[in-house]
Amino acid sequence: MLYTVIIPCYRSADTIRTVVEDTMRQFALMQIADYEFVLVDDSSPDDGATLRALRELVRRYACVRVVELAKNAGQHNAVMAGLNYARGERIIAMDDDGQTSPTQLPVLLEELEKGYDIVYGYYPDKQHSAYRNLGSRFNQWSTRVLLGKPKGMRTSSFWVIRRFVRDYAVQYRSAYTHLQGVFLRITRNISCVPIEHFKRQSGHSGYTFKKLVQLWANIIGFSIVPLRLATILGNFFAFLGLIGIVVVIVRKIVRPVTAIGWPSTMVAILFFSGLNLVFLGLIGEYIGRIFLGLCNNPQFVVRQIDEHGRAPYLENADGLRFERTAPAPATDTAAAGGDTQEE
Helix, strand or coil: CCEEEEEEECCCCCCHHHHHHHHHHHHHHCCCCCEEEEEEECCCCCCCHHHHHHHHHHHHCCCEEEEEECCCCCHHHHHHHHHHCCCCCEEEECCCCCCCCHHHHHHHHHHHCCCCCEEEEECCCCCCCHHHHHHHHHHHHHHHHHHCCCCCCCCCCCEEEEHHHHHHHCCCCCCCCCHHHHHHHHCCCEEEEECCCCCCCCCCCCCCHHHHHHHHHHHHHHCCHHHHHHHHHHHHHHHHHHHHHHHHHHHHHHCCCCCCCHHHHHHHHHHHHHHHHHHHHHHHHHHHHHHHHHCCCCCCCEEEEEECCCCCEEECCCCCEEECCCCCCCCCCCCCCCCCCCC
């Protein structure tokens, strides 16, 4: 059985080699011999340092394939690019910074073999900043409300899926990808297991507040709940307005000298005008995404694929694969660390 590991790479020149080689060691401990890596360079803005590190891994290891994107597509779209080039029966997604440690792979794979189609690893204790943790909790809540995600299901960027899930997932072509939404459209036979979350090996997260908001907004493409909310609120306020009209008429009949307050009138106008603009903007967001979809706005653009093809390879005592013409890699973790520098 072939295992595919997909890793979206963004400013990861200092970490990606360590992540790949540690994963190879873990596969060797698990006695898994058939595996491949699909490393997606998400147009890292580091003067080509990440791409050079990835190409060095291609040169050294026959099991590594690099998908070079022509422009930054975002983490979820980069993973979708990797899914398009994955050939394994079991497909694993990991991060490029070492926070999703390959030592946790046995936990995910063991759970998958219980019959699940998708298994997520989740972190009881996250090594993220306070605002990232707060944003994650909000994202978990909103996906339950908007996507109908089961309440007990917790997710992360570390997961494993079966081949048929990948086959259906790559049929999704919109540029606004949200992987949870894609997977929940395919199957509900999903499990999650607690795993350890490690600190970043180097650098800092490429997710700014703006990018986190943009990623969250992609949920809109998988739910019409916001539009239904507009209908519900519209009916609710229309009903309140009807009651208000009755109250005003009754008060005017009972007390003809009653004056209608100018401030309350202005407050009502401003409130309902603002509410109308909010939902007009929401409807515009849906229409805009439909328009861009009709224009075939690409999910990702591949500039180049780097791979060995079917070149022969050797393995050292640690189970690390390397090209016959390349020097054998170091066997200790420290020596195998990155030698040069996420969204």
